[in-house]
Amino acid sequence: MKKRFVLTLAGILWCVGAQAADTWPQWLGPNRDGTLGAGVAVPESIPAELKSVWRIQIGGGFSSPVVVGQTLVYLDDRLGQETAHCVNSQNGRENWAVPVASTFQDEWGAGTRSTPCIDEDRVYALSCNGEFRCLNLRDGKTIWAKSFEKDFGVKFLGSKANEGTSTRRGNNGSPLLNGDSAYVPVGSTNGAMLVCFNKRNGSMVWHAGTDETAYSSPVLGKLAGKQQLVYLSAEALMGLEPGTGEILWRVPLRTNAKRHAATPLIFEDSVIVNSHTFGVIRFAIEQKEGKFSARQEWANRQLAINLATPVIVGNHLYSQGPAKDFICADLLAGKQNWSQPGFGKEYTATMVFGKNLLSITDDGQLVLIEPNPAKYVERSRTQICGKNWNFPAYADGKLYIRDNRELACYDLMGK
Secondary structure, three states, rough: HHHHHHHHHHHHHHHHHHHOOOOOOOOOOOOOOOOOOOOOOOOOOOOOOEEEEEEEOOOOOOOOOEEEOOEEEEEEEOOOEEEEEEEEEOOOOOOEEEEEEEOOOOOOOOOOOOOOOEOOOOOEEEOEEEEEEEEEEEOOOEEEEEEEHHHOOOOOOOOHHOOOHHHHHHOOOOOOEEOEEEEEEEEEEOEEEEEEEEOOOOOOOEEOOOOOOOOOEEEEEEEEOOEEEEEEOOOEEEEEOOOOOOEEEEEEOOOOOHOOOOOOEHHHEEEEEEEEEOEOOOOOHHHHHHEEEEEEEEEEOOOOOOOOOOOOEEEEEEEEEEEEEEEEEEOOOEEEEEEEEOOOOOEEEEEEOOEEEEEEEEEEEEEEOOOOOOOEEEEOOOOOOOOOOOOOOOEOOOEEEEEEOOEEEEEOOOO
């Protein structure tokens, strides 16, 4: 009977993950670009006062919640351990909690910084110090595990490191699941910058690159007619062949302290990246006689977006700006259209929310914005949580948001 229950549960979860667009299973949502799935219902306005459906006390961390069906997973600092939690998304009741590694803490706080991924009947989670776990979604038991230090020789140094790579500030890059593959930024300079594991048994399919990793996450997209794995390491932007790890093209990009944080954006046949040092750059990816190259189309150093990953609507980019502001930029010309002050300090999490943008500032304000390239149009603003550098999750009309004290659920559709 128990075996039959497990198989049934796995089948239900597979159907949810494979068919339903109304989920938030990974970093930056179902499309890994801050947009909702097709046909997901959203409200046209948000009331000035929001009441939570439920809220629970949690530990610190910068990891974001992920949601599939009635299952929500989050990571936090709990009694000196970075811990994975599985709760019921409808009422917040905990199903299980499993420690995955000892807690890392620096002057910015304690707790996990990488966002987990729900895939079929499993959860994939990465700790700050490089412990990667594949957990059973039903009970949290480890199915397979990898250690960056034991398996790849990557020592986590913390404050002893001289530069801001993942060996100093923690492994922030979130794993990417596609097909039978799990792509993970490992950061070994001995040929395992990125590693592709078989997601089912943990065997290594390929390893590639000699760069250190920073805090960016890999993405998949079609560029110049070919599906590519795009990654921003601590030293370069590159495209890789997803099946073999062959580096198809590479552009050196260095920043102060090597702290690339934002996830690359794919726009038509180009890749857009941002940092506090080089601003925003658009690279056109081209193919000639089977060989790929990246050509810089434009660079705007004034758009020094530090931590936030922008979103794209039409031909325009929207994001937290470099001066406690919110900005809009033209992706074709590389020019800033407008800037609006009054947005936190360094970070605003923004998602494309139907016809609008939904943003949560690092001082806990929820802002509904019209993506208007001509001017800033604010629909509503309300205080929703405490200080945070976390990205929310949205599924089934509910917004799930955390800070360093609480995880809360808000029903925005009023169901």
